Amino acid sequence: MADVSDTIVRRKLSHEVFDRLKTLITSGELGPGDAMPSERDLMERFGVGRPAIREAMQALANIGLITITHGERARVQQLSARSLFQQVDLSAQILLSASPDSLEHLKQARRFFERGMAREAAQRATAEDIKRLRDILDQQAKAVNEPKQFIGLDMRFHTQIAAISGNPIFEAVSESMLSWLRQYYTEMLTWSGRENVTLVEHEQIIDHIANHDPDGAEAIMVKHLDRSSALFTRQG
The missing domain is CATH 1.20.120.530 (GntR ligand-binding domain-like)
Known part of the structure; x- marks a missing residue:
């Protein structure tokens, strides 16, 4: 019988996208004020559909890493103690x-x-x-x-x-x-x-x-x- 710790948990695609986008920001590849790649670019880059991209982007916005404005590209947010x-x-x-x-x-x-x-x-x-x-x-x-x-x-x-x-x-x-x-x-x-x-x-x-x-x-x-x-x- 396999140990519980050996169990492989299948993650949602949006979670994987979230981690990769977060790394783009925390690594410095994208800095405060920079525009995030378009949804189409991200779909092609990660090989996933639009729903996974949108869910991941919203999750980033919820923790203050990006700001989403209707009709514009999302941008990386300047983190501060206040925004936290x-x-x-x-x-x-x-x-x-x-x-x-x-x-x-x-x-x-x-x-x-x-x-x-x-x-x-x-x-x-x-x-x-x-x-x-x-x-x-x-x-x-x-x-x-x-x-x-x-x-x-x-x-x-x-x-x-x-x-x-x-x-x-x-x-x-x-x-x-x-x-x-x-x-x-x-x-x-x-x-x-x-x-x-x-x-x-x-x-x-x-x-x-x-x-x-x-x-x-x-x-x-x-x-x-x-x-x-x-x-x-x-x-x-």
Whole structure:
């Protein structure tokens, strides 16, 4: 009797095509911005039909390796930390919707992450970094009567703090977590005075970062997140 490990598994043609196309990209034969070969060229090159080519191309698009635009040749995508996390956006939203505990887990993860980012920013921030934060704060102060714009600038403020680390993965993580949380932002933000409290706390965070005070930056960040945590709630 043959061992299970000796069993030959027949793969779908599209899987074979996917592997070969992926190799063209990962080997550098095709680089970011390059057009993929036409469907006809690939059919002749690999000796397969159009359905296998289209299925393989869609699989490449699903993982962010190429972009497919109707009426044009598919092109190789420039991979980045941001594009990597964008690939899981839909799955993250489904998880948050399906699991009652996931929202609380995400808020806890954000708290752990952002306190570290505040410390890192306080250790690394340049005068230009501080200027960027103050510019965002100024824009946010002008948007107190525009809830959507105010919230967008709030999230941009926190992502900018992560960007000070110089690590694009940290920046992408911040951006993704905030985008996943945004669907749970409630109207509590528009309660009288809450906008001003947010602005004051953001100002305090900037001051501690500018003074290169990691302990102070972490402490006020934790206070800020603990207060604002209640703004993210599951509806229904």
